[in-house]
Every structure is written in structure tokens, then in C-alpha cells.
Amino acid sequence: MRKRTTNENLDTDEKPTSARRTLLKTLGLGVSGTLIFSLFTKNAQAQDQAPQKTASNGHTNDINIDSSDQITGPLQNHRWMGWENPVFDANDGWNDWKTILNPNNLPIWHDSFSEIPKTHPKHKWGMVMDNRKCVGCQACVVACKSENNVPLGVFRTIVDVMEVGSIKPAQNGMIVTEEGSYEPNVKKFMLPRICNHCDEPPCVQVCPVKATFKRQDGIVLIDYEVCIGCGTCVQACPYDMRFLNPIQMTADKCTFCVHRVDAGLEPACVTSCVGRARVFGDLNDPNSEVSQLIAQFPTGRLMISQGTDPQVFYINLNGNLEGTTSIDKVFMEFTYTIGFNTTDYKQLGGEVELPTIEEKKNPFKQFAV
Amino acid sequence: MLEGQFLETPIWGLPIVIYPFLSGLMAGAFVIDSLSHLFGFKKFDPVAKLAATVSFAMVLLAAFAPLVDTLQPSRAVWELYVRDHFPYSPLGVFIVIWTLYVILMLFEMYFDYRVDNVERSKQGGLRGAISKFLTFGRPEVSQESIKKDKKALFIISAIGVPLAFAFHGYIGFVFGAIKARALWTSSVMMLMFITSAIVSGAATVIFFYIIGYSFYSKKNKVNLETLNALGIFTIFAILLDLFLDVVEKLYSVRAYTGAEEFHGWELVYNWGGALSVNYHIYQILIGLIVPLVFLLFKKVRQSKFLMLIIAILINFGVWEMRYDTVIGGQLLPKISQGTVIFHAPWLGFDGILSGIGLFCLGLVLFFVLSWLFGWEDNPKSQSLDSNENK
Ligand code: SF4
Numbered sequence: 154m155r156k157r158t159t160n161e162n163l164d165t166d167e168k169p170t171s172a173r174r175t176l177l178k179t180l181g182l183g184v185s186g187t188l189i190f191s192l193f194t195k196n197a198q199a200q201d202q203a204p205q206k207t208a209s210n211g212h213t214n215d216i217n218i219d220s221s222d223q224i225t226g227p228l229q230n231h232r233w234m235g236w237e238n239p240v241f242d243a244n245d246g247w248n249d250w251k252t253i254l255n256p257n258n259l260p261i262w263h264d265s266f267s268e269i270p271k272t273h274p275k276h277k278w279g280m281v282m283d284n285r286k287c288v289g290c291q292a293c294v295v296a297c298k299s300e301n302n303v304p305l306g307v308f309r310t311i312v313d314v315m316e317v318g319s320i321k322p323a324q325n326g327m328i329v330t331e332e333g334s335y336e337p338n339v340k341k342f343m344l345p346r347i348c349n350h351c352d353e354p355p356c357v358q359v360c361p362v363k364a365t366f367k368r369q370d371g372i373v374l375i376d377y378e379v380c381i382g383c384g385t386c387v388q389a390c391p392y393d394m395r396f397l398n399p400i401q402m403t404a405d406k407c408t409f410c411v412h413r414v415d416a417g418l419e420p421a422c423v424t425s426c427v428g429r430a431r432v433f434g435d436l437n438d439p440n441s442e443v444s445q446l447i448a449q450f451p452t453g454r455l456m457i458s459q460g461t462d463p464q465v466f467y468i469n470l471n472g473n474l475e476g477t478t479s480i481d482k483v484f485m486e487f488t489y490t491i492g493f494n495t496t497d498y499k500q501l502g503g504e505v506e507l508p509t510i511e512e513k514k515n516p517f518k519q520f521a522v
Numbered sequence: 523m524l525e526g527q528f529l530e531t532p533i534w535g536l537p538i539v540i541y542p543f544l545s546g547l548m549a550g551a552f553v554i555d556s557l558s559h560l561f562g563f564k565k566f567d568p569v570a571k572l573a574a575t576v577s578f579a580m581v582l583l584a585a586f587a588p589l590v591d592t593l594q595p596s597r598a599v600w601e602l603y604v605r606d607h608f609p610y611s612p613l614g615v616f617i618v619i620w621t622l623y624v625i626l627m628l629f630e631m632y633f634d635y636r637v638d639n640v641e642r643s644k645q646g647g648l649r650g651a652i653s654k655f656l657t658f659g660r661p662e663v664s665q666e667s668i669k670k671d672k673k674a675l676f677i678i679s680a681i682g683v684p685l686a687f688a689f690h691g692y693i694g695f696v697f698g699a700i701k702a703r704a705l706w707t708s709s710v711m712m713l714m715f716i717t718s719a720i721v722s723g724a725a726t727v728i729f730f731y732i733i734g735y736s737f738y739s740k741k742n743k744v745n746l747e748t749l750n751a752l753g754i755f756t757i758f759a760i761l762l763d764l765f766l767d768v769v770e771k772l773y774s775v776r777a778y779t780g781a782e783e784f785h786g787w788e789l790v791y792n793w794g795g796a797l798s799v800n801y802h803i804y805q806i807l808i809g810l811i812v813p814l815v816f817l818l819f820k821k822v823r824q825s826k827f828l829m830l831i832i833a834i835l836i837n838f839g840v841w842e843m844r845y846d847t848v849i850g851g852q853l854l855p856k857i858s859q860g861t862v863i864f865h866a867p868w869l870g871f872d873g874i875l876s877g878i879g880l881f882c883l884g885l886v887l888f889f890v891l892s893w894l895f896g897w898e899d900n901p902k903s904q905s906l907d908s909n910e911n912k
């Protein structure tokens with residue numbers, strides 16, 4: 154069992170009032186003073202245990218690992234059915250919450266998210282999806298799965314393929330079937346979807362044990378050591394971007410690759426995107442690429458009527474995709490979401506049934522006007 | 523529609539259907555119980571203890587069903603208690619109200635059965651010893667102490683009825699608070715849950731009343747007047763339930779509601795939809811209208827056999843209502859198209875077998891409590907009640 158150390162931070166740093174902030178600052182000054190003092194006095198081994206890393210994005214990461222927490226030997230999760238499991242190897246520090254949460258000791262929120270801007274966060278991470286450039290190659294999906302070790306059958310990011318427009322019956326139309334000829338006026342759309350790291354995340358509000366939270370820099374995360382796997386947040390996410398992880402038995406979702414972001418890197422899907430359709434950056438910084446894109450192009454967001462204030466912006470988003478993907482307006486060709494707690498998932502070991510569209514008597518019924 | 527594509531999957535399966543069903547029995551039975559204690563409905567006196575026992579068994583069980591559905595049940599018990607979860611989390615409120623309710627029911631059971639326990643402690647043997655323990659050192663049976671018990675029961679019921687409504691109302695809130703599900707985000711959800719809880723609670727009390735007094739009681743017979751009163755009470759509950767169903771049905775009217783709810787009704791509940799037979803035939807026709815029509819006749823209300831069948835039909839209908847709400851709400855996908863396909867597996871934590879197991883556990887709990895307290899053979903108070911009736 155790993156020691157729970159994040160929790161204390163989570164609770165005390167919530168909703169910092171000005172008095173509390175002053176206290177925190179004083180404490181912080183004291184602690185950093187002690188640290189600097191200790192840098193001069195402690196021996197090299199002690200410095201090994203509290204290494205100072207300077208990330209490429211400029212800020213200093215203090216990673217403290219106390220000696221009682223040192224884990225020796227490979228950590229194996231037996232539920233992985235014999236596979237190596239890099240995510241759960243705490244020696245890598247991949248999934249170590251202390252590494253993820255402590256670099257800047259960011260305050261976190263479980264409610265009253267509107268307070269966050271008042272605390273003047275250093276960064277506000279967001280993403281822009283440039284729909285003009287997405288070719289639907291699914292490289293991001295693969296990159297995400299391998300970066301985060303996402304189990305079979307569940308996805309942290311997906312790219313839906315849709316058709317928008319209409320096919321009308323017309324004389325001498327291009328498509329000829331037994332029922333007549335049709336004239337198509339359709340367009341294909343790729344819709345890359347990830348967790349929108351909403352500014353008003355319903356998934357955080359409904360969690361009964363406060364396992365999921367919003368960090369000051371905007372990233373919505375789950376504490377996997379507290380989550381009881383009740384699935385309420387999965388129900389509450391209007392974007393269907395959460396799932397129950399069948400291996401670690403908790404809720405799970407896109408983290409904006411928080412371990413990479415904290416180390417000054419971009420999320421895996423962004424680095425792997427062949428068309429540069431995904432752009433990640435700081436929405437607080439007017440000179441960042443995301444801010445520039447949002448300033449220069451009209452952008453849309455998904456399902457804003459839900460009031461979640463999503464932080465993923467789409468360039469050239471067809472208006473029909475903004476709301477729910479109603480069958481009256483768009484025709485979804487493929488989607489890659491499938492839950493694990495179904496019989497379908499249990500069949501995944503043997504046969505994989507790819508989504509098929511049943512042959513219809515009137516194939517273009519859904520386009521009829 | 524695009525059936526054959528599995529796009530999204532239901533997250534909550536059978537245990538979450540069972541959970542509001544069982545806690546509905548709990549709330550409904552408590553209402554029947556409190557009608558006797560709180561409002562002095564003399565005709566309900568013979569079933570008050572039965573109703574309290576049903577309510578107690580079901581509240582103990584109600585905690586299991588949602589726990590079965592969490593992936594980390596061992597962690598859940600601890601985390602739900604130690605972490606604060608106000609003001610939003612509906613499931614978090616569960617643990618608070620549940621704990622309060624269990625404490626309240628312990629007091630209720632103590633005062634309800636104290637006189638009986640004093641009687642039984644004279645018998646000796648294991649049962650006598652247990653009864654002696656359950657009196658907690660108050661072996662008086664004077665008129666004064668009985669009066670004190672009644673007063674205590676009055677206060678407990680006065681607190682308990684709002685609490686029972688809160689318990690079941692917030693289950694409606696669990697679903698209503700999830701705005702991503704178009705078919706759940708309805709403001710009548712809470713009321714519908716409470717009303718159908720009362721309907722199913724009354725039916726369950728009728729069921730166990732007839733079975734218990736016909737087959738297990740050595741001294742008491744089924745009181746037809748009580749059965750009649752229970753029947754009349756059920757009629758009013760069903761009428762209210764039907765009215766709320768009509769209000770909810772308005773969601774399928776295009777002019778009345780938004781596109782998502784309208785499409786949801788079209789795809790899931792309306793004729794031709796995924797759950798159309800479940801909704802129209804099982805839930806409304808068999809569960810509500812048929813029992814209502816039969817209950818209108820006094821002869822039916824006083825027939826033990828017919829009332830037994832009606833009780834079963836009503837409970838089946840209420841079970842269908844829970845199923846249609848919980849599963850039906852998830853059949854409408856959030857951001858994909860078509861309808862989601864639901865297969866209830868036989869095995870697994872949310873499988874049919876664990877559901878059956880939960881029900882059996884409920885019956886076992888009820889029978890253990892019945893053996894312990896013996897509601898069907900309470901000599902003293904039963905005779906008191908029947909004297910007062912005359
Ligand atoms: S997209 Fe869904 S999971 Fe992500 S923050 Fe918003 S509601 Fe939560």
C-alpha cells in the first residue's frame with residue numbers, strides 16, 4: 154500500500170480565502186527558506202532524495218520523496234493478467250500523485266469553480282481542435298492508449314466520423330437504387346473528442362467521495378486511490394468522455410497527460426497528430442498558439458447548452474455537431490466507444506464485432522427531408 | 523434507427539434498479555406504519571408492526587444494492603463516511619440519510635415491540651433470552667409505560683415520515699441531478715419516486731399481511747376491515763401515480779418539451795421504442811390500471827386471494843417503473859446516435875444472479891426479523907387493538 158499524502162493538500166488548499174492565502178504564503182516562504190538553507194547544509198544523498206528539476210516550461214518542480222516511501226522491486230498489478238504494467242510502477246513516477254500534484258502545489262477545487270480565476274492561476278490549459286486539418290487517421294487514439302496504458306475496449310480520446318448534409322431524391326441523381334435516384338449534398342466530418350476539462354464540471358460536482366477534482370490550472374483529475382467506482386461521474390459527463398477502467402476498477406478519463414504537462418511537454422495526442430489538428434497550450438497567455446487560434450478563427454464548442462463551459466475549442470465545427478449529434482442532422486458512421494461491462498466487451502477476447510450499419514430497405518431514410 | 527451499433531453502454535445495471543425498488547418498499551411501508559401511529563388510523567393498527575418490520579429489513583438491505591454496483595465496495599464504506607460531500611453529490615447524501623434512518627428504525631422497532639418482548643421473555647429458551655435482551659431492562663407493562671411507548675412512537679413517526687420522503691425523494695434526485703441524461707432530468711422524477719414508493723409499500727404490506735396471518739399466525743386472522751382500508755388507501759396512491767405518469771407523458775409531446783426529451787421518448791418509451799412494451803403494458807396497464815379497476819370493487823378488496831394477486835401485480839408494475847426509469851434513461855445516448863443496447867449478464871457483480879441474490883437476502887432479512895419479533899403473534903396488543911376497533 155502506498156501512503157496517502159495528497160489528501161491533506163486537497164482539503165486544506167480548497168477555496169483559499171485571502172486570510173488563508175496569506176497564511177499559505179507565509180508558510181511557503183518559511184518552507185522555501187528552510188529548503189534553501191538545507192541545500193547548503195545537507196549532504197549529497199539528501200539532495201538526491203529531494204531533487205530540483207527545472208522543467209522546460211520554466212518553472213521549478215520540487216519533488217520530495219521521503220525515504221519511507223521508496224519502493225523496491227518491480228510493482229506488479231496482478232489484474233493485468235501477466236502483462237507488464239508501466240503505469241502502476243511507482244518507481245517510474247508516472248502515476249505518483251505526489252509528482253503530479255506537488256510541483257507547484259496547485260490548489261484544487263471540488264465546487265465553486267468560479268473562484269479559480271480570482272486566485273490568478275499561472276496557467277489555464279486548453280486545447281484547440283482544428284477540424285480543417287483532421288484526417289481521421291486515429292494516430293492520437295493510439296498514442297493516447299500507449300502513453301496512458303488505457304485497457305482494451307475503453308478510450309480516453311476518440312475520433313468520431315460523421316456525415317453532415319442531406320441526400321435528396323432527385324431525377325437523374327448520382328446514387329441510383331431500386332427505390333429511385335438521389336442527389337447527395339454531404340460532407341464528412343471528423344470529430345476528435347477528449348475530456349473537455351470543463352470550467353463547470355458536473356462530473357466533479359456529483360462525486361460522492363470527492364475523488365475527482367479540478368486543479369487550479371484547469372485540469373480535471375481523478376484521485377484513483379479514493380475513487381470508489383460508483384460511476385456517477387460517468388453518468389454525469391455530457392460528453393461521454395469518462396469510463397470505468399476495468400483494470401484499476403475506478404473511473405478514468407483524459408488527464409491532458411498531466412504528467413507530461415507538469416514536466417513541460419505536450420500531451421501525447423498533440424505530439425502525434427500528423428495534421429497538427431490538435432493544439433495544446435495556455436489560454437491565459439495571449440501569445441500562445443491556442444490563444445492566437447481562438448482569437449483569429451471563429452470557434453465552436455460541444456454542447457454548450459449544458460452549461461459546462463468546456464475548454465476544448467473547435468475550429469470549423471459544423472453547427473450540427475455543436476449540439477447533440479441528432480440523427481436528424483448528422484449521420485454517424487463510426488464511433489469507437491464501447492463499454493467494458495457489457496457482453497460485447499466480454500466477447501472482445503475472441504470476436505470483435507465492428508459497428509455495422511444494418512442494411513435498410515430505404516437506405517437514405519434518415520436523410521429524407 | 524441505427525440499431526446494431528453499440529455506441530455507449532449503460533453504466534448502472536440491475537443493482538441500481540433494485541436499489542430504488544427496495545428503498546421504495548421501505549418508504550412506503552413506513553408511511554403505512556406512521557398512518558397508524560401519527561394520524562391514529564385505527565384500522566391500520568394490525569399492520570403497523572408488520573410495516574415497521576418490512577421497513578427495517580428493507581433499509582438494511584437498501585445499502586447493499588448501490589454498494590454492489592460500485593467497483594470498490596470495501597473502499598466505498600469507509601470513504602463515504604469520512605469524506606464530506608455536500609452540497610451537490612446526490613449519492614453522498616445517501617450515507618447521511620441512510621444512517622439517520624437506521625438509527626430511527628432501531629428506536630421504532632424497540633418501542634413497537636417492547637411489550638411483546640416483555641411477554642416473550644417469560645417463555646424462556648433462546649427466543650426468550652433474546653427478547654429479554656431486546657427489552658433493554660424495561661420490563662414494565664403498565665398502562666402508563668404503554669402510553670409512554672405510544673408517545674415515543676408518535677414522535678418517531680413525526681420525524682420518520684419526512685425522513686422516509688427525503689430518503690426516497692433524493693433517489694429521484696440522484697437521477698434528476700444528472701443533467702447529461704435527457705430522460706432523467708425531470709422535475710417530477712422526485713414526486714414520481716415517492717408516489718410509486720407508497721403504492722409498492724402498501725402492496726407489500728398487503729402481501730405479507732395476508733401470507734403472515736393466514737399461514738403463520740396461530741392466534742390472529744386477517745381482518746377484512748383492515749384489508750379493505752389498505753385497498754382504499756392503495757386506490758388513492760395509484761390515482762396520484764397515474765396523474766404523475768400523465769404529466770411525465772407530456773414529455774413525448776413535441777410542443778411541450780425540448781428536442782432531446784422528445785427524441786428520447788420517441789426512441790425509448792413511445793410505441794415502437796425500445797421499452798414501449800415495458801412502459802405501456804407492464805408498467806401502466808398491468809401495474810396500475812388493472813389493479814385500480816379491480817380495487818374499485820369492495821368484494822375484491824375483501825377477498826384475500828384477489829388482494830394477494832393484486833399486490834403481486836402492483837409490485838411488478840412498480841419494479842417495471844424502476845427498470846424503465848433507470849435502464850430506459852441510459853438507453854438514450856448522450857452524444858451518439860440510435861439507442862444503446864442493454865444486455866443484463868447472468869454472472870458478474872451487476873448480473874441477474876446477484877440481483878436475485880439481493881432479493882433473497884431481503885426475504886431472509888425479513889424472515890429473520892419476523893422470527894425475532896414475531897409480528898404475526900403479538901397477543902397483547904392485537905387484542906387491545908381489536909377491542910378498540912369495536
Ligand atoms: S468533459 Fe466530462 S469528464 Fe471532462 S470535465 Fe467535462 S464533464 Fe468532466
Ligand code: SF4
Pocket residue numbers: 359360361362363364365375379380381382383384385386387403404
Ligand atoms: S466513479 Fe469515482 S470519481 Fe466517479 S463519482 Fe464515483 S467515486 Fe467519484
